[in-house]
Amino acid sequence: MRRVLILAEYDGTGFAGLQRQRPGLRTVQGELEGALGRIGALPKAVAAGRTDAGVHALAMPFHFDLPGRIPTARIPEALNRFLPQDLKVLSAREVAPDFHARKDALWRAYRYRLLLRPHPSPLLRGRALWVGRPLDLAALREALPLLLGRHNFLGFAREEVGEGVRELYEARLEAAEGELGPELHLYFRGRSFLRGQVRGMVGTLLEVGLGKRSPESLRRILEEGDRRLAGPSAPPQGLYFLEAAYPEERLSPSATGSGDPRRPAGRPPRS
Amino acid sequence: MRRVLILAEYDGTGFAGLQRQRPGLRTVQGELEGALGRIGALPKAVAAGRTDAGVHALAMPFHFDLPGRIPTARIPEALNRFLPQDLKVLSAREVAPDFHARKDALWRAYRYRLLLRPHPSPLLRGRALWVGRPLDLAALREALPLLLGRHNFLGFAREEVGEGVRELYEARLEAAEGELGPELHLYFRGRSFLRGQVRGMVGTLLEVGLGKRSPESLRRILEEGDRRLAGPSAPPQGLYFLEAAYPEERLSPSATGSGDPRRPAGRPPRS
Numbered sequence: 001m002r003r004v005l006i007l008a009e010y011d012g013t014g015f016a017g018l019q020r021q022r023p024g025l026r027t028v029q030g031e032l033e034g035a036l037g038r039i040g041a042l043p044k045a046v047a048a049g050r051t052d053a054g055v056h057a058l059a060m061p062f063h064f065d066l067p068g069r070i071p072t073a074r075i076p077e078a079l080n081r082f083l084p085q086d087l088k089v090l091s092a093r094e095v096a097p098d099f100h101a102r103k104d105a106l107w108r109a110y111r112y113r114l115l116l117r118p119h120p121s122p123l124l125r126g127r128a129l130w131v132g133r134p135l136d137l138a139a140l141r142e143a144l145p146l147l148l149g150r151h152n153f154l155g156f157a158r159e160e161v162g163e164g165v166r167e168l169y170e171a172r173l174e175a176a177e178g179e180l181g182p183e184l185h186l187y188f189r190g191r192s193f194l195r196g197q198v199r200g201m202v203g204t205l206l207e208v209g210l211g212k213r214s215p216e217s218l219r220r221i222l223e224e225g226d227r228r229l230a231g232p233s234a235p236p237q238g239l240y241f242l243e244a245a246y247p248e249e250r251l252s253p254s255a256t257g258s259g260d261p262r263r264p265a266g267r268p269p270r271s
Numbered sequence: 272m273r274r275v276l277i278l279a280e281y282d283g284t285g286f287a288g289l290q291r292q293r294p295g296l297r298t299v300q301g302e303l304e305g306a307l308g309r310i311g312a313l314p315k316a317v318a319a320g321r322t323d324a325g326v327h328a329l330a331m332p333f334h335f336d337l338p339g340r341i342p343t344a345r346i347p348e349a350l351n352r353f354l355p356q357d358l359k360v361l362s363a364r365e366v367a368p369d370f371h372a373r374k375d376a377l378w379r380a381y382r383y384r385l386l387l388r389p390h391p392s393p394l395l396r397g398r399a400l401w402v403g404r405p406l407d408l409a410a411l412r413e414a415l416p417l418l419l420g421r422h423n424f425l426g427f428a429r430e431e432v433g434e435g436v437r438e439l440y441e442a443r444l445e446a447a448e449g450e451l452g453p454e455l456h457l458y459f460r461g462r463s464f465l466r467g468q469v470r471g472m473v474g475t476l477l478e479v480g481l482g483k484r485s486p487e488s489l490r491r492i493l494e495e496g497d498r499r500l501a502g503p504s505a506p507p508q509g510l511y512f513l514e515a516a517y518p519e520e521r522l523s524p525s526a527t528g529s530g531d532p533r534r535p536a537g538r539p540p541r542s
Contacts, residue, residue, distance in 0.1 A: 009392060009393050009394060009451070010393050010394075011393040011394050011396070056394060058394075058450065058451070076389070076390055077390070080390055080391070085391070085393060085396045086393045086396065087393055088390050088391050088392065088393050089390065090389075090390055118347070118361075119347055119348070119351055119359050119360065119361050120351070120356070120359050121280060121359065122280050122281050122282040122356060122357045122358055122359050123280060123281075123282050123327060123329070123398075125282070125356045125357065127394070179329065180280070180329070
């Protein structure tokens with residue numbers, strides 16, 4: 001029996017989110033577990049994170065167990081034969097028998113993609129959020145650092161109760177000159193995120209960029225944890241799960257133990 | 272009455288091609304002409320070129336006539352209210368009353384997008400052709416210049432009869448490091464193209480890149496004009512109509528006459 005870590009790319013448009021739900025709803029996990037059964041693996045996949053319906057992933061880590069003899073390097077091709085066109089496996093590696101894609105992750109990174117031009121883009125629909133009005137970049141650059149560090153993020157999250165303290169390591173703006181027009185990307189990297197947190201932060205930052213609220217107003221959301229103080233959730237189609245990182249020693253098949261999540265980040269395999 | 276030149280972007284996936292066909296088939300022209308009727312324009316749009324089902328466009332020029340008083344600058348927004356999400360107008364300008372989007376074009380440019388990585392990409396499906404094996408770039412670089420200049424391109428075209436001589440101004444390879452993996456773009460610019468010519472050239476070039484035929488073999492296709500000598504048509508989803516160019520003086524509302532197509536290219540408006 002091997003424990004295997006794979007990275008999967010998916011187009012979230014046709015999925016009711018990542019997590020398996022009630023029968024009849026098409027989910028990333030459901031499709032993947034179906035394919036796992038076809039190659040003789042245990043049909044249970046554990047993901048590094050959750051993504052909502054319409055949210056995409058460039059390299060979502062999953063772990064699962066494989067009793068068979070198929071060489072690890074052949075796993076992506078084997079699974080891809082049974083996976084739909086909007087979900088494919090990019091790489092696979094054997095990891096420690098007690099490796100856990102969610103619990104062992106040191107951090108997760110997300111990007112939210114905004115298209116800034118006068119008219120919407122057919123080729124980027126479902127892939128980026130179109131913003132037809134100019135954004136105040138200076139105000140955004142003032143607001144983003146307020147989110148950094150350890151805070152109670154409940155005020156940005158959805159349907160969350162209980163512990164809302166999370167740590168955000170990076171929150172930055174990236175301008176990109178896409179062929180279909182100027183884009184603005186909001187990049188977030190943190191140990192973990194509350195449900196709906198990224199979309200809540202982006203929706204609130206959009207209000208900052210459009211001059212509807214001050215950068216300073218983010219402080220009160222973090223202090224009071226009241227969802228009503230934040231902006232509306234940004235729509236899912238602009239959001240991408242980028243990657244997660246694991247401690248290097250947890251990525252070795254022979255290692256055991258729970259690992260130390262405070263060690264320097266080892267990026268996941270992308271071969 | 273104004274003659275108006277618009278540039279339109281579309282995702283070709285959901286269209287049975289550009290040209291209006293029999294009723295019930297969803298086409299770019301059909302959707303656009305429907306929207307023209309809604310804003311009081313004559314419901315007849317003439318495009319710079321044709322694209323097949325599944326082929327995309329970044330800036331396809333169309334002309335039409337508008338009797339109403341709507342300001343030219345407001346035309347994109349007005350049309351976009353009635354256009355579907357996979358077809359939008361990017362810009363509009365008034366041109367000479369006898370301007371013709373097809374006949375006046377000095378050249379058209381196309382790109383074919385190849386994704387070169389071990390596994391297919393969900394986020395680029397319908398947007399690029401996935402090629403899982405390495406391509407021989409040196410062979411491609413040897414083959415491309417053979418296509419330049421005036422030739423009979425019937426051997427690459429589809430269902431074409433009659434005159435097959437066309438002039439190709441540019442044919443080049445562009446490497447691009449996309450976020451989803453290395454891409455290779457084949458760029459073609461010519462006065463005009465036969466039906467299916469670009470996809471026929473790309474399919475043949477792919478055989479060159481995969482070592483299935485020699486670069487030299489393209490010569491015989493051009494000499495004999497026999498479609499059976501060329502490779503299969505490359506699938507539509509990797510192909511993009513990029514832009515067309517017009518003589519500067521034909522883009523002015525006050526100009527008349529047929530223009531001189533040998534004048535230096537004036538790019539279409541992209542604002």
